[in-house]
Amino acid sequence: MAVDEKVERIEARKSENFSEWYTQVLIRTGFVDYSEVSGCIVFKPPAYFAWQTIMNAIDAEFKEVGIEDTYFPLLIPEKLLAKESEHFEGFIPEVAWVTETGKTKLDERLAIRPTSETIMYRSFSKWIRSWRDLPLRYNQWNNVLRWEFKHPTPLIRSREFLWNEGHSVFATEEEAIAERDQVIGIYLKILKEYFAVPGIVGRKSNNEKFAGAVASYSVEHVMPDGWALQGPDHHYDGRNFSEAFDIKFLDKEGKMVYAYQNTFAISSRELAVLVATHGDDRGLVMPPKLAYVQIVIVPIYKKDNKDRIDLFAKKVYEQLKKHFRVKLDDRDGYSPGYKYNDWEMKGVPVRLEIGEKDIANDSVMSVRRDTGEKAPIKASEVEHEIRSMMTAIHNNLYNKAAEFLKSHVHRAHTYDDFKMILEEKKGIITAPWCEGRECEVRIKEETGAKITNIPVEQGKFADRCIYCGKKATCEANFARSY
Amino acid sequence: MAVDEKVERIEARKSENFSEWYTQVLIRTGFVDYSEVSGCIVFKPPAYFAWQTIMNAIDAEFKEVGIEDTYFPLLIPEKLLAKESEHFEGFIPEVAWVTETGKTKLDERLAIRPTSETIMYRSFSKWIRSWRDLPLRYNQWNNVLRWEFKHPTPLIRSREFLWNEGHSVFATEEEAIAERDQVIGIYLKILKEYFAVPGIVGRKSNNEKFAGAVASYSVEHVMPDGWALQGPDHHYDGRNFSEAFDIKFLDKEGKMVYAYQNTFAISSRELAVLVATHGDDRGLVMPPKLAYVQIVIVPIYKKDNKDRIDLFAKKVYEQLKKHFRVKLDDRDGYSPGYKYNDWEMKGVPVRLEIGEKDIANDSVMSVRRDTGEKAPIKASEVEHEIRSMMTAIHNNLYNKAAEFLKSHVHRAHTYDDFKMILEEKKGIITAPWCEGRECEVRIKEETGAKITNIPVEQGKFADRCIYCGKKATCEANFARSY
CATH class of the missing domain: 3.40.50.800 (Anticodon-binding domain)
Structure with a gap:
């Protein structure tokens, strides 16, 4: 029987219309598909296979260093979610609420987890009694839901996504902070060895850090259109959550003290980086x-x-x-x-x-x-x-x-340079900054560029903040970002 | 420093008070824990590890025979869930509904998947065009929620559980039916090689089959208290869903015809069988x-x-x-x-x-x-x-x-025998049955025993239905069941 050889093709050019190219590649090659729920996608076998492979590779590395897998409930009672107020404020606009089951109205709304700090830490506070119970380094691979109201883009901004969420508890601040290099190291290794993708590691500005964290570190990518996209991250939460959730332990001296905590994650959003980075005008190019x-x-x-x-x-x-x-x-x-x-x-x-x-x-x-x-x-x-x-x-x-990536990181010496590079070359702009919140906010308002992160590896930098001209205390990376 | 050697012990006896023993073993050994949401549990590292191992083992077998992994959205619009009425009726009493996101009321309620037929088949109907697209054998490993109102028991009756849901589409009835032995074979193999647990394979009665199926097959276990518990299953759905969801294809003769479908699953409930079967008065016994x-x-x-x-x-x-x-x-x-x-x-x-x-x-x-x-x-x-x-x-x-298991399957020749065995020996009772719904329902009303399944391997059986005395057409297994 004759076959209809109607050829599916990618019609958009990556260099000319990245966003159209991106969705054509995702959908027409059978990588993912849209679903009946706006903002939620279907992972078809090639996409899920890639995710499964990454999950298994990272999981093996986690196990090797003593991070253990668990599974916590999908639903979180509203009261529990509200326990740490900064965290709650950060997530509340995006929460999907279960209010009815069967034909019964619930007394209290249940949130579909946007992240699991609150439900996990409630358990941690029951389980942790003494320094002997620490460190406790638990992880879970699961689905989370964040009902963003911005225009969803498959994988890049999906309302439901897959991820790992690591949550560890330490007796001391030093141990907690020392975990960062280990975990970020694992993420970078998998990015290099599986995704064939590099990234820039740095600290988030206070303005951009995770809701509830003391210090957030991220891996940042540059997409083909010159916009930045945040990859995996690791947050040092200090005692913010342990105080809110009463995670205390008897230390070696016999005193009850609060523990130090971290959280870390890599999500299925990383598949967007994979597709965007390697693909060409004929479609996907898979490592x-x-x-x-x-x-x-x-x-x-x-x-x-x-x-x-x-x-x-x-x-x-x-x-x-x-x-x-x-x-x-x-x-x-x-x-x-x-x-x-x-x-x-x-x-x-x-x-x-x-x-x-x-x-x-x-x-x-x-x-x-x-x-x-x-x-x-x-x-x-x-x-x-x-x-x-x-x-x-x-x-x-x-x-x-x-x-x-290298060719898309530029250095700006003046604010005019900065704006010119942002318009003409795009990508990430490294510029001296005074670490003042006002400069950061103004730059974002005026140019649309936010601080992606403050690179761990600091070069020599000019001594004046690119915006206010006062003394610069670091060099930060700015970009328009997904 | 001196250590508090307060010893956690299992205080209940498995043979005397199984249900108390069971929850003590689960909770006190750190296998699972209760959570803040009634009926939803935490899988602690030993439980999640067991699940992960089973998942990987089954997944490798699935891949070997051509079953591919996907991931579909957690949420299902109400209209979609209602498309196949028998299926909908079966699940509606247990559905958790999302009605608000952020501060916005949704126009249409979204169900948290109790199972994913409806959202998957909507996609299948878009993807399947010709016989060349078949068979399509997709699976997903995910979490589902069924808001049962009966008293929840960890793992045995948890409102959220983890499972695989396989959904396959075939061009012919023969191929669809032939998949059953393959899939049930994989489940039995993993049960034997990983769980160290046997089961009884058989067909569900029409009264007990899956909502939407033509024929359901299950693996049944007997728990230490003599109650049966259903393990993995495989359902032949005929064209019930393909007609409701318009899953049609151009066959080799050029005619548009409806496809034949199956679904199959194994769930984290199986961990309950593991714990209950091997454990003893001192706690867990892990294979x-x-x-x-x-x-x-x-x-x-x-x-x-x-x-x-x-x-x-x-x-x-x-x-x-x-x-x-x-x-x-x-x-x-x-x-x-x-x-x-x-x-x-x-x-x-x-x-x-x-x-x-x-x-x-x-x-x-x-x-x-x-x-x-x-x-x-x-x-x-x-x-x-x-x-x-x-x-x-x-x-x-x-x-x-x-x-x-062998010592807990009994044969009854009269209804008096049947009732006596049920009270005194418990377990599964194999008895001749006329396949009449009324006998089945009456037996359940009078004794609490339902038909677990109709064993594939039929022995020689008496020619009179144990209840009505009319001609028996098969031998069925009856039990009080979880």
Whole structure:
């Protein structure tokens, strides 16, 4: 039966209309889809696979350093959510409330967790008695809901998202603060090794930090349109929550004291960075470790050679299947060209073409998705060669992403420079700042750029705040940000 | 500093007061805990670890047979939930409704998913166009909420629980039905290999089947108190949902036809079976594969030998750590007896005691949690020996569970027999049945026993229905059931 070879294509250009390109790539390649609930999306198999892989990789690292997994309830009673007022104020505008169950009105509204500090810490206060119970480092992988009223964008601003939320409790401030490098280190490692994506680590300004935190640290990305996007973060909460939730313990000297706490998270929003960073005008470009299909084999038939081609292709497929996620696309009635386009759109890292000439040479023709390079591979060396190719693809993607990030961080010496760079070059602008809230707020009002973070690695900086001209105490990164 | 050696103990007897024993074991051993929301529990690390292990094991099996993971939204618009009326009627009394977000009243109520047929099938109807898109076999691992108004019991009847929900679509009825053995086979395999628990496979009566299904199959367990508890299930939904949700496809002959569907699930309720089946009066007994800690090493100090004991214990620990989840309990100030009790309660499969005599013999003393057997193991053979011991423990637990199940399935020949067995022996009663709804309903009213399932393996049965005396068409299993 004839097949309708209507070809799905990405019609928008990444460089010209990023936001249109981004949603076309997400939806048309079958990565995610819209749902019946505005702002909530469906993770299709390739997206969920990537998330599952990241989750497992991070979880193994967490377990290694002693962070343990738990699962706490989805619903939080309103009274509990309101216990820490700064935190509550921060989340209340975005909370979805359950008010009825079955045919019964509830006496007290239940919030769908926007984050789980309040319900977790209530339990922590029951469980923690003595210094022997510390540190307590609990994590959960779950779904949270934040009913944002801004225009939702799949993965970037989804009302429901998936994440890890780590919540740890320490006896001392030093231990709590020391966790930061460990956790941020794990996130950076996974970003590099799985996402093939770099980031800029720094401290949030007081104005931008997490509701309830003493100090927030984040990993920041730059998207292809030059806007920043916040990645994983780690918050030192001091005793803000332990005092509100009565998390006290008997210390070694026999005194009851409040504990020190941290929270940390990486979310499915990171998949947006993945797609945006590596994708091109033909669609997704998946780094090998997160690719749902790593290799696609496309047989090229001529009259009367189908059986021989299929036999050969099947042999290569069986050989690779033990080591890679591989697909043999022997669908009837579709042309090789249609298949190439289809799998390119989906971002499969390596395509293997097998035709008459290839069989004659006992080889396959490999095509890299990231560079388009074609190279024949001897059938006997296919596993080994493809393994190297996967490493090369991963490294190429990472290096390109690092290059892009580097070329999108600018330094401004005057406020005029600052505004000019923001308009013309976009990206992140590193500028001296007095750490005054007023300068930060004014800059944001006047330019739309907020402080993404204050980089941990401080260069030499001019001694005047870019806005007020008073003494600068640090160099901060500014950007328009998602 | 002196330690308060107040010993937590399980005070209830499993054989005398199962329900009190059950909650004491769950709560006092730190497996789960109550939360601030009635009917919703906290999975502490040992419980979540077991769930995560099961999830990964089943997921690998699913992937192997072509079942793919997705993630669909938590919230379902009321209109969508109401599309299949039988299904809707079944779930409506238990639905938690979101009616407000932030400070805004919603126009339409949103249900927290009690199950995801309706939101998934809406997407399926968009995605499925032709026979080439089938089979589509999607799964998700998520949390669901069913606001039961009966007295909640942790894990057994929790308002929020974790599960897999598989939803597959086939072109033909034959393919749909053929999936059942595959999926039930996977569940049984994991039950046997991880939970060390058997079950009885059978078809649900029409009265007891899933709301919306044509035929439901379940795995049934018997709990220590003789009540049945339903395990994983697989439902053939025919075209009930495909017609309601317009899941049509162009078949090979070019006709638009409705698809055939299945759903299947295993839930965190299964952890209740795990705990109840293997536990004893001293607490949890964990099968090795699901044990959060598999081996605990307890050093026994005498005056002046602490350094030597610690050195030896540390060596054994390092050796085992590569292969097992092992804990070296070198906590200061706790007696060995306290530690034994603590880890026994938590169900750790193997304890290794290391004292002066053991060092002298270059060995460790092993104690099995399941049997209490003590045996010295040469230090050089510890890895190998413990590996065999773990297999032996697993097999012993499975065999005991299978023996218990066997001894709790009875055959009744008359209705008087039936009632007598139900009162005195409890468990499952296999009895001939005419498949009439009225007999089923009357039996339930009169005895409290419902049909758990109609076993796939039908023995020879008497030719008269146990209730009405008319011709029996099958042999069904009856039990009082959770």
